[in-house]
Amino acid sequence: MISYQLRQREYLLQISRAMTSRLDLPSLLRLILTSAADLVSAEAGLIALRRGQAPTLSIQASYGIPVGLLPRFAPLLTDFPVQAEQYALPDLQARLNLVAHTIRLPLRQVVALPLITQERLLGVIYLFRGGSTAFSANDENVLASFADQAAIAVRNAQLYQQVSSEKRQLDAIIEHSADGVMILDPELRIQVFNRALSQLTGWPAEQAIGRPCYQVLALENVTGRNLCGVEPGMIDFPAGAPVTAEGRLTRPGGSRIELSLTFSPLFDDEGRLVNVIANVVDITRFREAEEMKSTFVSVISHELKTPVALIKGYASTLAREDARWDQATVSEGLQVIGEESDRLNALINNLLDASRIQAGAFTLERGDVALPRLAASVVEGFRSQTDKHSFVLDFPPEFPPVFGDEERLRQVLNNLVSNAIKYAPQGGEIRVGGWSGEQQATVYVADQGIGIPAGEQGKLFQRFYRVDSSLRRSTQGAGLGLYLCRSIVEAHGGRIWLRSEPGKGTTVLLTLPVTDQTVSTQRVPR
Ligand code: ATP
Ligand code: MG
Numbered sequence: 001m002i003s004y005q006l007r008q009r010e011y012l013l014q015i016s017r018a019m020t021s022r023l024d025l026p027s028l029l030r031l032i033l034t035s036a037a038d039l040v041s042a043e044a045g046l047i048a049l050r051r052g053q054a055p056t057l058s059i060q061a062s063y064g065i066p067v068g069l070l071p072r073f074a075p076l077l078t079d080f081p082v083q084a085e086q087y088a089l090p091d092l093q094a095r096l097n098l099v100a101h102t103i104r105l106p107l108r109q110v111v112a113l114p115l116i117t118q119e120r121l122l123g124v125i126y127l128f129r130g131g132s133t134a135f136s137a138n139d140e141n142v143l144a145s146f147a148d149q150a151a152i153a154v155r156n157a158q159l160y161q162q163v164s165s166e167k168r169q170l171d172a173i174i175e176h177s178a179d180g181v182m183i184l185d186p187e188l189r190i191q192v193f194n195r196a197l198s199q200l201t202g203w204p205a206e207q208a209i210g211r212p213c214y215q216v217l218a219l220e221n222v223t224g225r226n227l228c229g230v231e232p233g234m235i236d237f238p239a240g241a242p243v244t245a246e247g248r249l250t251r252p253g254g255s256r257i258e259l260s261l262t263f264s265p266l267f268d269d270e271g272r273l274v275n276v277i278a279n280v281v282d283i284t285r286f287r288e289a290e291e292m293k294s295t296f297v298s299v300i301s302h303e304l305k306t307p308v309a310l311i312k313g314y315a316s317t318l319a320r321e322d323a324r325w326d327q328a329t330v331s332e333g334l335q336v337i338g339e340e341s342d343r344l345n346a347l348i349n350n351l352l353d354a355s356r357i358q359a360g361a362f363t364l365e366r367g368d369v370a371l372p373r374l375a376a377s378v379v380e381g382f383r384s385q386t387d388k389h390s391f392v393l394d395f396p397p398e399f400p401p402v403f404g405d406e407e408r409l410r411q412v413l414n415n416l417v418s419n420a421i422k423y424a425p426q427g428g429e430i431r432v433g434g435w436s437g438e439q440q441a442t443v444y445v446a447d448q449g450i451g452i453p454a455g456e457q458g459k460l461f462q463r464f465y466r467v468d469s470s471l472r473r474s475t476q477g478a479g480l481g482l483y484l485c486r487s488i489v490e491a492h493g494g495r496i497w498l499r500s501e502p503g504k505g506t507t508v509l510l511t512l513p514v515t516d517q518t519v520s521t522q523r524v525p526r
Pocket of ligand 1: 420468477
Protein backbone atom coordinates (compact mmCIF):
# COMPACT_ATOMS: atom_id res chain seq x y z
CA MET A 1 0.00 0.00 0.00
CA ILE A 2 2.81 2.38 1.00
CA SER A 3 4.75 1.65 -2.13
CA TYR A 4 1.61 2.18 -4.20
CA GLN A 5 1.13 5.62 -2.63
CA LEU A 6 4.80 6.40 -3.17
CA ARG A 7 4.52 5.52 -6.80
CA GLN A 8 1.44 7.69 -7.00
CA ARG A 9 3.36 10.67 -5.54
CA GLU A 10 6.23 10.15 -7.95
CA TYR A 11 3.87 9.95 -10.85
CA LEU A 12 2.12 13.08 -9.65
CA LEU A 13 5.41 14.95 -9.62
CA GLN A 14 6.25 13.75 -13.09
CA ILE A 15 2.99 14.83 -14.63
CA SER A 16 2.92 18.16 -12.88
CA ARG A 17 6.31 18.87 -14.50
CA ALA A 18 4.94 17.79 -17.86
CA MET A 19 1.85 19.93 -17.36
CA THR A 20 3.62 23.16 -16.48
CA SER A 21 5.74 22.99 -19.62
CA ARG A 22 2.74 22.68 -21.90
CA LEU A 23 1.13 25.89 -23.20
CA ASP A 24 -1.10 24.51 -25.91
CA LEU A 25 -4.49 24.27 -24.19
CA PRO A 26 -6.10 21.30 -26.03
CA SER A 27 -3.05 19.09 -25.63
CA LEU A 28 -2.65 20.15 -21.99
CA LEU A 29 -6.27 19.20 -21.26
CA ARG A 30 -5.76 15.79 -22.84
CA LEU A 31 -2.66 15.26 -20.72
CA ILE A 32 -4.48 16.29 -17.55
CA LEU A 33 -7.41 14.05 -18.24
CA THR A 34 -5.48 10.90 -19.13
CA SER A 35 -3.11 11.42 -16.19
CA ALA A 36 -5.98 11.91 -13.73
CA ALA A 37 -7.77 8.85 -15.04
CA ASP A 38 -4.54 6.92 -14.78
CA LEU A 39 -3.92 8.04 -11.20
CA VAL A 40 -7.11 6.53 -9.88
CA SER A 41 -7.84 3.91 -12.54
CA ALA A 42 -10.89 5.67 -13.89
CA GLU A 43 -12.34 4.37 -17.14
CA ALA A 44 -13.68 7.61 -18.52
CA GLY A 45 -13.53 11.31 -17.88
CA LEU A 46 -14.31 14.83 -19.02
CA ILE A 47 -12.87 18.25 -18.57
CA ALA A 48 -15.35 21.08 -18.82
CA LEU A 49 -14.26 24.70 -18.61
CA ARG A 50 -16.11 27.83 -17.73
CA ARG A 51 -16.39 30.50 -20.40
CA GLY A 52 -16.27 33.93 -18.79
CA GLN A 53 -18.75 34.14 -15.90
CA ALA A 54 -21.36 31.73 -17.31
CA PRO A 55 -22.87 29.28 -14.80
CA THR A 56 -22.68 26.49 -17.40
CA LEU A 57 -19.48 24.69 -18.33
CA SER A 58 -18.54 23.46 -21.75
CA ILE A 59 -16.72 20.20 -22.45
CA GLN A 60 -13.19 20.74 -23.74
CA ALA A 61 -11.69 17.25 -23.46
CA SER A 62 -13.02 13.73 -23.03
CA TYR A 63 -11.65 10.29 -22.44
CA GLY A 64 -13.34 6.92 -22.86
CA ILE A 65 -16.65 8.43 -24.02
CA PRO A 66 -17.82 8.42 -27.67
CA VAL A 67 -17.77 12.02 -28.92
CA GLY A 68 -21.34 11.76 -30.18
CA LEU A 69 -22.58 11.20 -26.65
CA LEU A 70 -20.89 14.23 -25.11
CA PRO A 71 -23.90 16.58 -25.43
CA ARG A 72 -25.85 14.17 -23.23
CA PHE A 73 -23.60 15.03 -20.29
CA ALA A 74 -25.15 18.50 -20.11
CA PRO A 75 -26.93 17.83 -16.78
CA LEU A 76 -23.52 17.54 -15.12
CA LEU A 77 -22.43 20.92 -16.37
CA THR A 78 -25.09 23.37 -15.23
CA ASP A 79 -25.85 25.51 -12.20
CA PHE A 80 -22.34 26.43 -11.18
CA PRO A 81 -22.02 29.30 -8.76
CA VAL A 82 -19.86 32.19 -9.86
CA GLN A 83 -17.87 32.16 -6.60
CA ALA A 84 -15.37 29.30 -6.53
CA GLU A 85 -15.67 28.65 -2.79
CA GLN A 86 -19.35 27.89 -3.18
CA TYR A 87 -18.51 25.12 -5.61
CA ALA A 88 -20.37 21.98 -4.76
CA LEU A 89 -22.60 19.57 -6.58
CA PRO A 90 -24.35 17.62 -3.83
CA ASP A 91 -26.57 15.82 -6.30
CA LEU A 92 -23.67 14.80 -8.56
CA GLN A 93 -24.28 11.10 -8.26
CA ALA A 94 -27.99 11.50 -9.01
CA ARG A 95 -27.16 13.58 -12.11
CA LEU A 96 -24.74 10.90 -13.30
CA ASN A 97 -27.38 8.21 -12.84
CA LEU A 98 -29.72 10.23 -15.00
CA VAL A 99 -27.13 10.68 -17.74
CA ALA A 100 -25.95 7.05 -17.60
CA HIS A 101 -29.51 5.86 -17.88
CA THR A 102 -30.27 7.89 -21.03
CA ILE A 103 -27.06 7.01 -22.84
CA ARG A 104 -26.95 3.40 -21.67
CA LEU A 105 -23.31 3.52 -20.67
CA PRO A 106 -22.29 1.58 -17.58
CA LEU A 107 -20.97 4.58 -15.64
CA ARG A 108 -21.64 4.12 -11.98
CA GLN A 109 -19.08 6.05 -9.93
CA VAL A 110 -18.22 9.70 -10.36
CA VAL A 111 -15.84 12.13 -8.79
CA ALA A 112 -15.69 15.85 -9.72
CA LEU A 113 -12.60 17.92 -9.10
CA PRO A 114 -12.89 21.67 -9.31
CA LEU A 115 -10.04 23.50 -11.05
CA ILE A 116 -9.60 26.58 -8.91
CA THR A 117 -6.93 29.28 -9.05
CA GLN A 118 -7.01 32.64 -7.37
CA GLU A 119 -10.47 31.81 -6.04
CA ARG A 120 -11.87 31.44 -9.51
CA LEU A 121 -13.50 28.28 -10.74
CA LEU A 122 -11.89 27.56 -14.13
CA GLY A 123 -13.68 24.30 -14.72
CA VAL A 124 -14.20 20.78 -13.46
CA ILE A 125 -12.57 17.41 -14.10
CA TYR A 126 -15.01 14.50 -13.98
CA LEU A 127 -13.81 10.96 -13.64
CA PHE A 128 -16.04 7.92 -14.01
CA ARG A 129 -15.85 4.25 -13.15
CA GLY A 130 -18.05 1.53 -14.48
CA GLY A 131 -17.77 -1.03 -11.69
CA SER A 132 -19.03 -0.93 -8.15
CA THR A 133 -15.76 0.29 -6.59
CA ALA A 134 -16.38 3.83 -5.35
CA PHE A 135 -13.62 6.41 -5.35
CA SER A 136 -11.78 6.15 -2.04
CA ALA A 137 -10.73 8.97 0.33
CA ASN A 138 -7.12 8.40 -0.78
CA ASP A 139 -8.15 8.71 -4.44
CA GLU A 140 -9.86 11.98 -3.68
CA ASN A 141 -6.80 13.29 -1.80
CA VAL A 142 -4.42 12.45 -4.58
CA LEU A 143 -6.78 13.96 -7.11
CA ALA A 144 -7.22 17.13 -5.04
CA SER A 145 -3.50 17.95 -5.05
CA PHE A 146 -3.34 16.96 -8.72
CA ALA A 147 -6.23 19.31 -9.50
CA ASP A 148 -4.39 22.24 -7.88
CA GLN A 149 -1.41 21.70 -10.17
CA ALA A 150 -3.67 21.19 -13.17
CA ALA A 151 -5.58 24.41 -12.43
CA ILE A 152 -2.36 26.44 -12.51
CA ALA A 153 -1.28 24.82 -15.75
CA VAL A 154 -4.70 25.46 -17.32
CA ARG A 155 -4.68 29.09 -16.20
CA ASN A 156 -1.18 29.58 -17.67
CA ALA A 157 -2.19 28.03 -20.95
CA GLN A 158 -5.34 30.17 -21.06
CA LEU A 159 -3.35 33.34 -20.38
CA TYR A 160 -0.82 32.33 -23.01
CA GLN A 161 -3.61 31.70 -25.48
CA GLN A 162 -5.16 35.07 -24.69
CA VAL A 163 -1.85 36.91 -25.02
CA SER A 164 -1.00 35.21 -28.29
CA SER A 165 -4.41 35.89 -29.76
CA GLU A 166 -4.19 39.53 -28.66
CA LYS A 167 -0.74 39.71 -30.24
CA ARG A 168 -2.08 38.23 -33.46
CA GLN A 169 -4.87 40.82 -33.46
CA LEU A 170 -2.43 43.62 -32.85
CA ASP A 171 -0.08 42.33 -35.56
CA ALA A 172 -2.99 42.20 -37.99
CA ILE A 173 -4.08 45.73 -37.08
CA ILE A 174 -0.57 47.06 -37.60
CA GLU A 175 0.03 45.09 -40.77
CA HIS A 176 -3.24 46.18 -42.40
CA SER A 177 -3.30 49.75 -41.13
CA ALA A 178 -3.73 52.23 -43.97
CA ASP A 179 -0.99 54.39 -42.49
CA GLY A 180 2.64 53.40 -42.39
CA VAL A 181 3.61 51.97 -39.01
CA MET A 182 7.00 50.83 -37.72
CA ILE A 183 8.22 49.76 -34.33
CA LEU A 184 11.79 50.59 -33.34
CA ASP A 185 13.91 49.17 -30.55
CA PRO A 186 15.64 51.60 -28.15
CA GLU A 187 18.67 51.53 -30.49
CA LEU A 188 16.34 52.81 -33.24
CA ARG A 189 16.59 49.64 -35.27
CA ILE A 190 13.47 48.60 -37.12
CA GLN A 191 11.61 45.66 -35.59
CA VAL A 192 8.25 45.90 -37.32
CA PHE A 193 7.59 47.47 -40.72
CA ASN A 194 4.03 47.24 -41.99
CA ARG A 195 2.70 46.79 -45.50
CA ALA A 196 1.56 50.38 -45.98
CA LEU A 197 5.03 51.59 -45.02
CA SER A 198 6.62 49.19 -47.52
CA GLN A 199 4.42 50.60 -50.25
CA LEU A 200 5.10 54.16 -49.17
CA THR A 201 8.87 53.87 -48.97
CA GLY A 202 9.50 51.18 -51.57
CA TRP A 203 11.41 49.08 -48.98
CA PRO A 204 10.35 45.42 -48.63
CA ALA A 205 9.73 44.69 -44.94
CA GLU A 206 12.31 41.90 -44.83
CA GLN A 207 15.01 44.32 -46.01
CA ALA A 208 13.98 47.12 -43.67
CA ILE A 209 13.73 45.01 -40.52
CA GLY A 210 16.94 45.01 -38.50
CA ARG A 211 18.32 48.17 -40.15
CA PRO A 212 18.75 51.43 -38.30
CA CYS A 213 15.79 53.65 -39.02
CA TYR A 214 17.91 56.51 -40.46
CA GLN A 215 19.00 54.23 -43.32
CA VAL A 216 15.48 53.39 -44.39
CA LEU A 217 13.85 56.74 -43.74
CA ALA A 218 16.69 59.02 -44.82
CA LEU A 219 14.70 62.25 -44.80
CA GLU A 220 15.78 65.55 -46.29
CA ASN A 221 14.43 69.04 -45.69
CA VAL A 222 13.35 67.96 -42.24
CA THR A 223 11.21 70.14 -40.02
CA GLY A 224 10.34 69.11 -36.45
CA ARG A 225 12.22 66.41 -34.57
CA ASN A 226 13.13 63.41 -36.66
CA LEU A 227 14.10 60.72 -34.16
CA CYS A 228 15.45 58.56 -37.00
CA GLY A 229 18.15 61.18 -37.45
CA VAL A 230 19.41 61.31 -33.83
CA GLU A 231 21.87 59.17 -31.92
CA PRO A 232 20.01 56.47 -29.95
CA GLY A 233 21.38 57.91 -26.69
CA MET A 234 19.88 61.28 -27.52
CA ILE A 235 16.25 60.21 -27.78
CA ASP A 236 14.00 62.07 -25.44
CA PHE A 237 10.29 62.56 -25.22
CA PRO A 238 9.54 65.74 -23.34
CA ALA A 239 6.89 64.81 -20.75
CA GLY A 240 6.56 61.40 -22.43
CA ALA A 241 4.55 62.96 -25.27
CA PRO A 242 4.95 61.94 -28.94
CA VAL A 243 7.24 64.00 -31.17
CA THR A 244 6.65 64.77 -34.84
CA ALA A 245 8.67 65.56 -37.93
CA GLU A 246 8.13 66.15 -41.63
CA GLY A 247 10.56 65.63 -44.46
CA ARG A 248 11.19 64.46 -47.98
CA LEU A 249 12.08 60.87 -48.79
CA THR A 250 13.75 59.69 -51.98
CA ARG A 251 12.51 56.20 -52.71
CA PRO A 252 14.72 53.45 -54.12
CA GLY A 253 13.41 54.15 -57.66
CA GLY A 254 14.30 57.85 -57.34
CA SER A 255 10.77 59.28 -56.91
CA ARG A 256 10.19 61.64 -54.00
CA ILE A 257 7.45 61.84 -51.42
CA GLU A 258 6.75 64.09 -48.46
CA LEU A 259 6.21 62.26 -45.18
CA SER A 260 4.91 63.19 -41.77
CA LEU A 261 6.17 61.06 -38.87
CA THR A 262 4.85 60.78 -35.32
CA PHE A 263 7.10 58.98 -32.84
CA SER A 264 5.45 57.64 -29.68
CA PRO A 265 7.43 56.15 -26.82
CA LEU A 266 6.62 52.93 -25.00
CA PHE A 267 8.10 52.74 -21.48
CA ASP A 268 8.32 49.79 -19.08
CA ASP A 269 7.22 49.93 -15.43
CA GLU A 270 10.57 51.38 -14.43
CA GLY A 271 10.29 54.17 -16.97
CA ARG A 272 12.86 52.70 -19.36
CA LEU A 273 12.24 53.15 -23.08
CA VAL A 274 11.26 49.79 -24.57
CA ASN A 275 10.11 50.76 -28.04
CA VAL A 276 9.42 53.71 -30.24
CA ILE A 277 6.32 53.41 -32.39
CA ALA A 278 6.35 55.57 -35.50
CA ASN A 279 3.30 56.44 -37.59
CA VAL A 280 4.18 57.54 -41.10
CA VAL A 281 1.73 59.39 -43.37
CA ASP A 282 2.20 60.46 -46.99
CA ILE A 283 1.54 64.21 -47.14
CA THR A 284 2.79 64.76 -50.69
CA ARG A 285 -0.61 65.86 -51.96
CA PHE A 286 -1.15 68.10 -49.01
CA ARG A 287 2.21 69.77 -49.67
CA GLU A 288 1.39 70.13 -53.36
CA ALA A 289 -1.92 71.72 -52.48
CA GLU A 290 -0.16 74.13 -50.13
CA GLU A 291 2.37 75.01 -52.79
CA MET A 292 -0.40 75.40 -55.32
CA LYS A 293 -2.17 77.79 -53.00
CA SER A 294 0.87 79.98 -52.52
CA THR A 295 1.67 79.88 -56.25
CA PHE A 296 -1.93 80.78 -56.93
CA VAL A 297 -1.76 83.81 -54.68
CA SER A 298 1.53 85.07 -56.08
CA VAL A 299 0.66 84.41 -59.74
CA ILE A 300 -2.82 85.82 -59.52
CA SER A 301 -1.89 88.89 -57.57
CA HIS A 302 0.84 89.62 -60.10
CA GLU A 303 -1.44 88.97 -63.04
CA LEU A 304 -4.24 91.09 -61.61
CA LYS A 305 -2.04 93.93 -60.51
CA THR A 306 -0.45 94.61 -63.90
CA PRO A 307 -3.64 95.35 -65.87
CA VAL A 308 -5.25 97.13 -62.93
CA ALA A 309 -2.18 99.40 -62.61
CA LEU A 310 -2.30 100.19 -66.35
CA ILE A 311 -6.02 100.91 -66.31
CA LYS A 312 -5.70 103.04 -63.22
CA GLY A 313 -2.67 104.91 -64.66
CA TYR A 314 -4.33 105.74 -67.99
CA ALA A 315 -7.66 106.57 -66.39
CA SER A 316 -6.13 109.01 -63.93
CA THR A 317 -3.89 110.56 -66.58
CA LEU A 318 -6.82 111.14 -68.91
CA ALA A 319 -8.90 112.48 -66.05
CA ARG A 320 -6.39 115.20 -65.08
CA GLU A 321 -8.16 118.50 -65.21
CA ASP A 322 -5.01 120.55 -65.59
CA ALA A 323 -4.03 118.87 -68.86
CA ARG A 324 -5.45 118.91 -72.34
CA TRP A 325 -4.90 115.70 -74.31
CA ASP A 326 -4.99 115.52 -78.06
CA GLN A 327 -7.32 113.04 -79.67
CA ALA A 328 -4.53 110.53 -80.51
CA THR A 329 -3.38 110.34 -76.87
CA VAL A 330 -6.95 109.95 -75.63
CA SER A 331 -7.72 107.14 -78.01
CA GLU A 332 -4.40 105.40 -77.29
CA GLY A 333 -5.20 105.59 -73.55
CA LEU A 334 -8.72 104.30 -74.07
CA GLN A 335 -7.40 101.48 -76.23
CA VAL A 336 -5.01 100.36 -73.50
CA ILE A 337 -7.82 100.55 -70.95
CA GLY A 338 -9.99 98.46 -73.25
CA GLU A 339 -7.26 95.85 -73.88
CA GLU A 340 -6.31 95.55 -70.25
CA SER A 341 -9.96 95.16 -69.24
CA ASP A 342 -10.23 92.36 -71.80
CA ARG A 343 -7.15 90.73 -70.32
CA LEU A 344 -8.62 90.95 -66.83
CA ASN A 345 -11.86 89.55 -68.07
CA ALA A 346 -10.06 86.64 -69.79
CA LEU A 347 -8.09 85.90 -66.64
CA ILE A 348 -11.21 85.91 -64.50
CA ASN A 349 -12.95 83.60 -66.97
CA ASN A 350 -9.97 81.24 -66.94
CA LEU A 351 -10.01 81.20 -63.15
CA LEU A 352 -13.71 80.49 -63.08
CA ASP A 353 -13.27 77.68 -65.60
CA ALA A 354 -10.41 76.20 -63.60
CA SER A 355 -12.47 76.23 -60.44
CA ARG A 356 -15.43 74.66 -62.25
CA ILE A 357 -13.15 71.89 -63.50
CA GLN A 358 -11.86 71.38 -59.97
CA ALA A 359 -15.42 71.17 -58.68
CA GLY A 360 -16.32 68.69 -61.43
CA ALA A 361 -18.98 71.10 -62.76
CA PHE A 362 -17.62 71.40 -66.27
CA THR A 363 -20.13 70.61 -69.01
CA LEU A 364 -19.92 70.60 -72.78
CA GLU A 365 -22.57 71.59 -75.28
CA ARG A 366 -21.61 69.46 -78.20
CA GLY A 367 -22.47 69.60 -81.85
CA ASP A 368 -20.72 69.38 -85.21
CA VAL A 369 -17.71 71.67 -85.39
CA ALA A 370 -15.83 72.49 -88.58
CA LEU A 371 -12.27 72.80 -87.29
CA PRO A 372 -10.69 74.40 -90.40
CA ARG A 373 -13.22 77.24 -90.23
CA LEU A 374 -12.79 77.62 -86.48
CA ALA A 375 -8.97 77.69 -86.81
CA ALA A 376 -9.19 80.33 -89.58
CA SER A 377 -11.36 82.53 -87.42
CA VAL A 378 -9.03 82.19 -84.41
CA VAL A 379 -5.98 83.02 -86.55
CA GLU A 380 -7.81 86.02 -88.02
CA GLY A 381 -8.30 87.37 -84.50
CA PHE A 382 -4.57 87.26 -83.81
CA ARG A 383 -3.30 88.61 -87.15
CA SER A 384 -3.78 92.21 -86.12
CA GLN A 385 -1.92 91.68 -82.84
CA THR A 386 1.47 90.85 -84.35
CA ASP A 387 3.51 91.83 -87.34
CA LYS A 388 6.47 89.58 -86.56
CA HIS A 389 4.62 86.33 -87.08
CA SER A 390 3.18 84.80 -90.22
CA PHE A 391 0.26 82.36 -90.03
CA VAL A 392 -0.30 79.27 -92.15
CA LEU A 393 -3.45 77.15 -92.14
CA ASP A 394 -2.84 73.56 -93.14
CA PHE A 395 -6.00 71.42 -93.27
CA PRO A 396 -6.86 68.99 -96.08
CA PRO A 397 -9.93 70.00 -98.09
CA GLU A 398 -12.11 67.09 -96.89
CA PHE A 399 -11.86 67.54 -93.14
CA PRO A 400 -14.79 65.91 -91.32
CA PRO A 401 -16.66 67.73 -88.54
CA VAL A 402 -15.69 66.84 -85.00
CA PHE A 403 -18.24 66.27 -82.26
CA GLY A 404 -17.48 69.04 -79.82
CA ASP A 405 -18.31 72.25 -78.01
CA GLU A 406 -17.37 75.03 -80.45
CA GLU A 407 -16.83 77.76 -77.85
CA ARG A 408 -14.62 75.50 -75.73
CA LEU A 409 -12.60 74.43 -78.76
CA ARG A 410 -12.19 78.09 -79.73
CA GLN A 411 -10.81 78.66 -76.23
CA VAL A 412 -8.30 75.83 -76.78
CA LEU A 413 -7.08 77.19 -80.13
CA ASN A 414 -6.98 80.73 -78.76
CA ASN A 415 -4.66 79.70 -75.97
CA LEU A 416 -2.43 77.58 -78.19
CA VAL A 417 -2.03 80.35 -80.77
CA SER A 418 -1.53 82.95 -78.03
CA ASN A 419 1.22 80.76 -76.54
CA ALA A 420 2.79 80.34 -79.99
CA ILE A 421 3.00 84.12 -80.29
CA LYS A 422 4.09 84.79 -76.70
CA TYR A 423 6.79 82.16 -76.65
CA ALA A 424 8.22 83.02 -80.08
CA PRO A 425 9.18 86.63 -79.38
CA GLN A 426 11.52 86.71 -82.41
CA GLY A 427 8.57 85.97 -84.68
CA GLY A 428 8.50 83.25 -87.33
CA GLU A 429 5.84 81.06 -88.80
CA ILE A 430 2.86 79.77 -86.82
CA ARG A 431 1.20 76.84 -88.46
CA VAL A 432 -2.26 75.57 -87.50
CA GLY A 433 -3.34 72.39 -89.22
CA GLY A 434 -4.60 68.88 -88.87
CA TRP A 435 -5.50 65.55 -90.41
CA SER A 436 -8.22 63.07 -89.74
CA GLY A 437 -8.63 59.36 -89.35
CA GLU A 438 -11.71 57.14 -89.14
CA GLN A 439 -12.60 57.94 -85.57
CA GLN A 440 -10.56 60.91 -84.57
CA ALA A 441 -9.09 64.10 -85.93
CA THR A 442 -5.69 65.46 -84.94
CA VAL A 443 -5.04 69.19 -84.75
CA TYR A 444 -1.72 70.90 -84.19
CA VAL A 445 -0.35 74.37 -83.54
CA ALA A 446 3.36 74.73 -84.35
CA ASP A 447 5.68 77.66 -83.71
CA GLN A 448 9.36 78.46 -84.21
CA GLY A 449 9.84 79.89 -80.74
CA ILE A 450 12.03 79.31 -77.73
CA GLY A 451 10.91 75.72 -77.21
CA ILE A 452 10.58 73.91 -73.89
CA PRO A 453 13.35 72.00 -72.07
CA ALA A 454 12.60 68.25 -71.98
CA GLY A 455 12.41 68.16 -68.17
CA GLU A 456 9.62 70.75 -68.13
CA GLN A 457 7.41 69.33 -70.85
CA GLY A 458 5.42 67.02 -68.61
CA LYS A 459 4.53 69.74 -66.11
CA LEU A 460 3.06 72.42 -68.36
CA PHE A 461 -0.45 71.01 -68.24
CA GLN A 462 -0.63 71.52 -64.48
CA ARG A 463 -2.40 74.56 -63.08
CA PHE A 464 -0.27 77.67 -62.65
CA TYR A 465 2.84 76.00 -63.99
CA ARG A 466 5.09 78.29 -66.06
CA VAL A 467 8.62 77.56 -67.23
CA ASP A 468 11.04 79.70 -65.31
CA SER A 469 12.86 81.79 -67.92
CA SER A 470 13.57 85.42 -68.53
CA LEU A 471 10.63 85.36 -70.89
CA ARG A 472 8.34 84.25 -68.10
CA ARG A 473 8.98 87.47 -66.27
CA SER A 474 8.40 89.63 -69.31
CA THR A 475 5.30 87.87 -70.71
CA GLN A 476 2.01 87.83 -68.96
CA GLY A 477 0.25 84.62 -68.10
CA ALA A 478 -1.20 82.77 -65.16
CA GLY A 479 -0.17 79.29 -66.27
CA LEU A 480 -3.79 78.29 -66.71
CA GLY A 481 -4.08 78.11 -70.50
CA LEU A 482 -2.65 74.62 -71.08
CA TYR A 483 -4.41 73.26 -67.98
CA LEU A 484 -7.73 74.42 -69.40
CA CYS A 485 -6.79 73.07 -72.86
CA ARG A 486 -6.08 69.66 -71.40
CA SER A 487 -9.29 69.63 -69.37
CA ILE A 488 -11.37 70.64 -72.37
CA VAL A 489 -9.73 68.15 -74.74
CA GLU A 490 -10.03 65.33 -72.23
CA ALA A 491 -13.68 66.19 -71.57
CA HIS A 492 -14.15 65.58 -75.30
CA GLY A 493 -12.52 62.18 -74.93
CA GLY A 494 -9.35 63.39 -76.65
CA ARG A 495 -5.70 63.71 -75.72
CA ILE A 496 -3.24 66.60 -75.80
CA TRP A 497 0.58 66.49 -75.83
CA LEU A 498 3.50 68.40 -77.18
CA ARG A 499 6.79 68.03 -78.97
CA SER A 500 9.40 70.64 -78.50
CA GLU A 501 13.05 71.35 -79.05
CA PRO A 502 14.60 74.24 -77.16
CA GLY A 503 15.63 76.99 -79.55
CA LYS A 504 13.75 75.45 -82.48
CA GLY A 505 10.10 75.54 -81.61
CA THR A 506 7.12 73.76 -80.17
CA THR A 507 4.24 71.78 -81.65
CA VAL A 508 1.19 71.10 -79.52
CA LEU A 509 -1.03 68.28 -80.80
CA LEU A 510 -4.49 67.19 -79.77
CA THR A 511 -7.05 64.65 -80.84
CA LEU A 512 -10.84 64.99 -80.95
CA PRO A 513 -13.53 62.47 -81.87
CA VAL A 514 -14.88 62.80 -85.41
CA THR A 515 -18.67 63.06 -85.61
CA ASP A 516 -20.11 59.65 -86.36
CA GLN A 517 -22.08 60.38 -89.54
CA THR A 518 -24.42 57.44 -89.00
CA VAL A 519 -25.82 58.77 -85.71
CA SER A 520 -25.20 62.50 -86.04
CA THR A 521 -28.82 63.23 -86.98
CA GLN A 522 -29.96 62.10 -83.56
CA ARG A 523 -27.84 64.64 -81.79
CA VAL A 524 -29.19 67.91 -80.56
CA PRO A 525 -27.85 70.66 -82.82
CA ARG A 526 -26.16 73.56 -81.17
P1 ATP B 1 -2.10 81.80 -69.49
O1 ATP B 1 -2.28 80.88 -70.66
O2 ATP B 1 -2.84 81.38 -68.29
O3 ATP B 1 -2.31 83.21 -69.87
P2 ATP B 1 0.60 80.90 -69.77
O4 ATP B 1 0.56 81.07 -71.24
O5 ATP B 1 1.88 81.19 -69.09
O6 ATP B 1 -0.56 81.70 -69.06
P3 ATP B 1 0.02 78.13 -70.28
O7 ATP B 1 -0.63 78.44 -71.58
O8 ATP B 1 -0.62 77.13 -69.43
O9 ATP B 1 0.24 79.40 -69.38
O10 ATP B 1 1.49 77.64 -70.55
C1 ATP B 1 2.27 77.25 -69.47
C2 ATP B 1 3.74 77.48 -69.73
O11 ATP B 1 4.19 76.61 -70.74
C3 ATP B 1 4.06 78.85 -70.23
O12 ATP B 1 4.25 79.74 -69.17
C4 ATP B 1 5.35 78.60 -70.98
O13 ATP B 1 6.43 78.58 -70.08
C5 ATP B 1 5.19 77.21 -71.53
N1 ATP B 1 4.70 77.20 -72.93
C6 ATP B 1 3.44 77.06 -73.35
N2 ATP B 1 3.36 77.07 -74.69
C7 ATP B 1 4.61 77.25 -75.13
C8 ATP B 1 5.20 77.36 -76.43
N3 ATP B 1 4.45 77.29 -77.53
N4 ATP B 1 6.54 77.51 -76.50
C9 ATP B 1 7.29 77.57 -75.39
N5 ATP B 1 6.81 77.48 -74.14
C10 ATP B 1 5.47 77.31 -74.01
MG1 MG C 1 -1.15 80.40 -72.34
